[in-house]
Amino acid sequence: MPDLGFTHIALEVSNIDNSIAFYQKYAGMQVVHRRTDSVNNVDVVWISDLTRPFVIVLIQTAKVSSSLCPNSHLGVACESREEIDRLCRQASSEGILIDGPSDRGAPVGYWAYIRDPDGHTLEISYGQEVRLAIESH
Secondary structure: OOHHHHHHHHEEEOHHHHHHHHHHHHHHHHHEEEEEEEOOOEEEEEEEOOOOOEEEEEEOOOOOOOOOOOOOOHHHEOOOOOHHHHHHHHHHHHHOOOOOOOOOOOOOEEEEEEEOOOOOOOEEEOOOOOHHHHHHH
């Protein structure tokens, strides 16, 4: 059966292995596909959290031309507030915590922003109501 719906987002990265390590650590993602694009001669990796048919495509480039900044960000739900706190402590010790953790109540929940190796923003959250909003639609 062919894929349907939203399947991926692609990000330029300057060091594909550093980006893989970041998204493994902070978003629980793993490599599901890796290749060198024969047309552009660049490394391409698909990473996923294996919860749905959706991947982040990481494309190695000499220079990242733009990055997702705080209001433009990737969001990942975590299992608990404690996991958010643990990841924030880790990010803070690495100097990559941008903001949070903050509790904004429903539907936003408990969240924080973390900067990836190329300046893209990852939001980690607990208690957002995305599933509820979709199921009630």
